[in-house]
Amino acid sequence: MNCDELRDHYDLYALDIAEEPERSEIRSHLHRSCEVCMAGIKRSLETVTLIGASAPWAEPSRQLRRRVLASVGLEERAGIPWWAAALAMAALVVVSVYLGVSSKQYEETAGRLRTEIRAQTAQIASLTEAFAILSGPNTTEASFGGAQPMPPQGKVFLNPARGVLLIAHNLPRTPVNKIYEMWIIPKGAKPVPAGLFQSQDGRAMHVQPGSVDVARTAAVAVTVEDQAGADQPTTQPVIVAAVPAAPR
Amino acid sequence: MLPLILAIYAGPEEHALIARLQRRDPQALAELYDTYGRAAFALVLRVVRDRAIAEDLVQETFLRVWNRIHLINSEKGAIGPWLLAIARNRAIDYLRSSAGRERNAVELNESDHAPLYREMEAEILISDQARRVKEAMDRLAPNYRTVMELAYFEGLSQSEMSAKMGQPLGTIKTWVRTALQSLRDDLGVAVTS
Numbered sequence: 001m002n003c004d005e006l007r008d009h010y011d012l013y014a015l016d017i018a019e020e021p022e023r024s025e026i027r028s029h030l031h032r033s034c035e036v037c038m039a040g041i042k043r044s045l046e047t048v049t050l051i052g053a054s055a056p057w058a059e060p061s062r063q064l065r066r067r068v069l070a071s072v073g074l075e076e077r078a079g080i081p082w083w084a085a086a087l088a089m090a091a092l093v094v095v096s097v098y099l100g101v102s103s104k105q106y107e108e109t110a111g112r113l114r115t116e117i118r119a120q121t122a123q124i125a126s127l128t129e130a131f132a133i134l135s136g137p138n139t140t141e142a143s144f145g146g147a148q149p150m151p152p153q154g155k156v157f158l159n160p161a162r163g164v165l166l167i168a169h170n171l172p173r174t175p176v177n178k179i180y181e182m183w184i185i186p187k188g189a190k191p192v193p194a195g196l197f198q199s200q201d202g203r204a205m206h207v208q209p210g211s212v213d214v215a216r217t218a219a220v221a222v223t224v225e226d227q228a229g230a231d232q233p234t235t236q237p238v239i240v241a242a243v244p245a246a247p248r
Numbered sequence: 249m250l251p252l253i254l255a256i257y258a259g260p261e262e263h264a265l266i267a268r269l270q271r272r273d274p275q276a277l278a279e280l281y282d283t284y285g286r287a288a289f290a291l292v293l294r295v296v297r298d299r300a301i302a303e304d305l306v307q308e309t310f311l312r313v314w315n316r317i318h319l320i321n322s323e324k325g326a327i328g329p330w331l332l333a334i335a336r337n338r339a340i341d342y343l344r345s346s347a348g349r350e351r352n353a354v355e356l357n358e359s360d361h362a363p364l365y366r367e368m369e370a371e372i373l374i375s376d377q378a379r380r381v382k383e384a385m386d387r388l389a390p391n392y393r394t395v396m397e398l399a400y401f402e403g404l405s406q407s408e409m410s411a412k413m414g415q416p417l418g419t420i421k422t423w424v425r426t427a428l429q430s431l432r433d434d435l436g437v438a439v440t441s
Contacts, residue, residue: 008425015400016340055293058289058290060289068277210338
């Protein structure tokens with residue numbers, strides 16, 4: 001179909017309610033960077049975005065900010081009462097003077113502790129997500145590398161409501177400035193990026209939280225990509241775990 | 249409505265924020281949350297109508313943005329509209345899956361659509377109409393407003409809206425297009441040429 005025929009369907013597409021064959025046709029035009037369709041869909045998306053402004057005002061809990069930041073390893077600092085911070089600071093000064101610790105040493109120690117706390121917070125958040133996936137009632141399990149002696153081995157767990165958990169060992173060290181990227185591969189469709197991770201001593205655990213359509217997932221794969229990740233795989237996968245049929 | 253308006257009107261420093269997110273600066277995520285957290289929550293809550301679920305979905309949204317930030321153009325990207333689109337997609341996807349309807353239908357579009365979220369704030373600012381979105385929605389004829397709300401906030405397909413409203417599919421299609429065109433005209437967003 002040409003752009004003129006698709007023009008009337010831009011708004012429907014932006015609202016995610018376009019039907020076939022127009023939906024696929026528009027996607028096809030967008031994939032080949034059709035300037036006419038990109039401009040038309042972008043304009044429709046602008047209007048659709050504005051519709052969200054009619055949602056009534058609502059305030060999330062304070063914990064939400066903490067949860068969001070913890071999920072990437074950043075601790076929340078705003079929630080500490082001023083008197084507690086002042087008390088802690090005073091105590092640190094007294095202890096520092098008592099121990100004869102210089103301010104530079106103190107800063108180094110504090111920085112190291114902050115880094116450790118940040119890493120542990122991220123690890124706890126990740127473990128919490130992993131546990132939720134493992135303990136979910138509808139979790140599907142897939143193994144990889146079992147028949148091979150050395151290459152990466154491990155398991156993938158997919159939970160429709162919680163996300164995907166990958167546990168691997170025997171992972172080769174990534175080259176400098178490279179990182180592992182996980183992909184969820186839908187049946188008959190392009191791989192979808194599912195997060196970046198690094199290995200440690202050949203081992204890795206990676207969680208991609210969020211809902212996943214297990215029945216429509218053919219496989220979970222891992223490739224080595226540049227640090228920023230990729231939109232589509234650019235290297236041969238080091239892991240491919242075929243997903244069995246989801247439990248009914 | 250205020251949080252969403254503020255989100256859409258985010259300042260020009262947003263591109264620096266995208267660049268910091270792409271460098272994996274966690275503090276940048278804190279700033280992103282402070283700018284868009286309430287807007288995303290208000291939008292998601294309107295869709296799922298459950299605070300606990302809305303907070304879970306907003307957390308997923310920010311993590312998703314963090315993991316896919318490389319898809320956004322750091323020089324021209326409009327991270328606010330993109331984030332809100334992801335938040336809405338998460339919410340609609342939840343709604344569809346909890347109702348046993350088609351799921352992950354909007355999931356795959358996020359990556360494909362990311363390049364389209366660029367230079368949006370500027371155009372919306374030029375239009376100088378965004379503060380009147382609510383009034384514009386209220387001014388829509390009731391049937392137009394209903395199809396907009398069913399499509400945007402409840403994620404109903406054309407067929408589902410047709411069944412729910414007892415109208416032929418063609419009528420629904422026309423109402424959706426007319427409603428969006430009315431909003432565009434009312435808000436001063438230029439008509440697609």
